[in-house]
Amino acid sequence: MIDCGTLVYNRPEDYQLSRDEVADTNMSVPCFLVIHPRGILLFDTGLSDRLVGRPLWENVDGGYGQIKFTSLRGQLADIGVTPADITYLAISHSHWDHVGNANDYAGSTWLAQKAELDFMFAANADPAYLALYAALARAPKEVFVGDRDVFGDGTVILKFTPGHTPGHQALYVKLARTGGVVISGDLWHYAEERTLRRMPKEEETTGTAQSREMIERFLKEKNAQLWICHSTAFFRNAIKSPGWYD
Ligand SMILES: [Zn+2]
Structure with a gap:
């Protein structure tokens, strides 16, 4: 798990949650590198590396202030991985906080969900x-x-897991010691969306509810944990690169 930035945000109402209901309205932005004997997968690319060293006020988009302290490219280099080493690129979806560095990994094979590809172009x-x-x-x-x-x-x-976008996808990884993990992308943003059963208003008719139900069943079937990427409570306690889960 790689720290790919932080979103400073204080409008949980956009997710049909009140400020009293959300422990922290800011959002973490992780990226994930999966190292498998048959290749390396990069899942999501986070906020743009160009934000490193720039002040928050320069980079507010739709009410989301973007902060980034270390680049994705640099953190990969720290563990001996160059873009050329990455076999596959996949994204949960094409929103800017997930594709900020996608261009850097266009030499890898892009595993493209058709509905998202059509939406993106x-x-x-x-x-x-x-x-x-x-x-x-x-x-x-x-x-x-x-x-x-x-x-x-x-x-x-x-x-x-369509709904947040037409071709949204989550990532299931079965690890030898950690067990099964579902990296949820933006199927949920805040952990409280799951416990209080809320979602952005515009997603009520786009399939998010069905995708969430499918993943809840899948979690039980696989006895897997759920990692909600934008949850700062989750991210704070997670093992980040150069540490790893195995
Ligand atoms: Zn997001």
Whole structure:
């Protein structure tokens, strides 16, 4: 798990939660590197490395202040990984806090959920956001629909969980010692969305409820833990790179 920034935010109402209901309205932004005998997968690329060293006031987007202390590229270099070493790139979805450095990894094979690919390169895609991942248009890619077993042995599976975006996906990883983990992307943002059963208003009709139910069943079936990426309570206590889970 790699620290890919922090979002300073104080409008939990956008997630149909009151300030009293949310322990911390800020959000962590992790990225994940999965090292498997058959290759390396990078899941999400976080906030742009260009934010490192820049003041918060310069980088407020839609009410989200973006802070970043260390680059993704630098943290990968710290553990001996260059972009050329990364076999596969996958993203939970194409929002800017998940694709900030996608262009740096366009030399890897992009595992592209078809619905997200279409959404990302649609005629009405916002050019400011498209610029963050434009190089993926030319990346080697494997386009698929639904779940995808990344290395073919059932230990690393992209789980199709549409709703937050049309091609949103979570990542299941089965680790030898840690056991099963589902990295939820933005299926939930705050842990309180799960306990209080809330979601952004606009997601009430886009499939988020069904995707959440499917993942809840999957967690039970696999006896897996759920990692809610944007939850600062989760992130604070998690093992971050150069440490690891195995
Ligand atoms: Zn997000």
